[in-house]
């Protein structure tokens with residue numbers, strides 16, 4: 001790294017994750033440079049941004065020449081482009097990690113190699129293959145695109161065998177290009193995620209286990225630490241450590257898990273900072289964003305301990321009343337500077353408290369003021385865990 005000037009962190013993708021990485025990098029004396037194919041990418045409001053297509057070789061070379069290290073705000077950057085970049089500048093996590101996570105099949109194989117249980121699955125390449133897979137797996141099941149799916153997109157839930165035709169109409173086109181995968185539906189008791197950060201020297205820390213609730217496949221609420229027994233935390237920590245070691249990983253790594261009858265089942269992983277770790281900005285001694293910046297730049301990692309209890313609400317489609325959030329004790333407003341649009345993540349709020357009872361009270365009052373009692377109900381109506389979905 002160039003030592004006579006401020007280090008520059010290059011970020012591929014300019015969404016809210018790049019924006020929050022920039023916000024964390026600035027006090028560390030680290031500059032950022034974002035590359036995105038959209039000129040209005042929201043990280044560009046607070047960081048210099050190069051607008052270029054992923055396949056624009058010259059733009060990528062120019063980008064590499066201006067940064068000390070490259071990292072990601074999203075994982076669907078073409079691997080060939082990233083491998084090319086890695087010849088000119090260090091890239092963390094390494095490009096081979098992207099190659100694995102861009103395909104649900106290779107991701108599931110990796111999970112099994114690392115001792116992470118998965119639900120039953122079958123590859124589907126054509127309509128007959130879907131029938132064969134349904135015969136093997138049964139219903140309920142979920143048909144998913146192997147590539148480019150996120151936030152529940154590129155998925156079709158089959159409740160009965162009669163849903164096969166509708167599933168094929170919805171996703172069959174993907175079978176030709178990138179293939180599909182049919183997964184047995186997991187009637188999970190709850191969903192968790194575990195976030196780890198790995199330094200360039202191999203040092204690894206994890207944050208508290210996080211409980212997650214989704215609506216229509218999109219994260220709605222996260223709660224940390226997730227109430228539950230200590231043995232789950234130990235198991236999840238061991239699993240994410242195995243993954244990190246196997247992948248020679250540097251940076252923040254997220255593993256999403258289902259819990260069924262006390263057993264952990266791997267759903268998917270993200271090679272980056274993750275929505276379910278946003279609470280760590282105010283709820284942890286060092287946020288996922290700061291520790292990711294520290295890790296990829298080879299700095300010492302920060303303490304990942306909790307400051308208390310935290311609940312994170314995603315604002316999807318549009319933002320609620322900012323004043324009601326700001327009027328709540330230890331509640332924190334994050335506006336991503338995006339245009340409101342149906343299904344789009346436009347911001348989030350984290351509410352913190354020294355204990356779970358106080359958190360429940362603060363969240364209950366805020367949810368009522370915002371008319372969001374449903375979104376808060378897993379925390380307010382139940383003892384930490386409500387219905388799974």
Ligand code: AMP
Pocket residue numbers: 119142149150151152153183184185186187188191214217218256267268
């Ligand atoms: P994904 O994009 O694969 O993480 O899916 C988004 C959400 O859909 C997950 O967080 C779960 O709530 C749900 N989901 C995905 N796969 C399954 C499955 N095999 N069984 C039950 N629920 C699932």
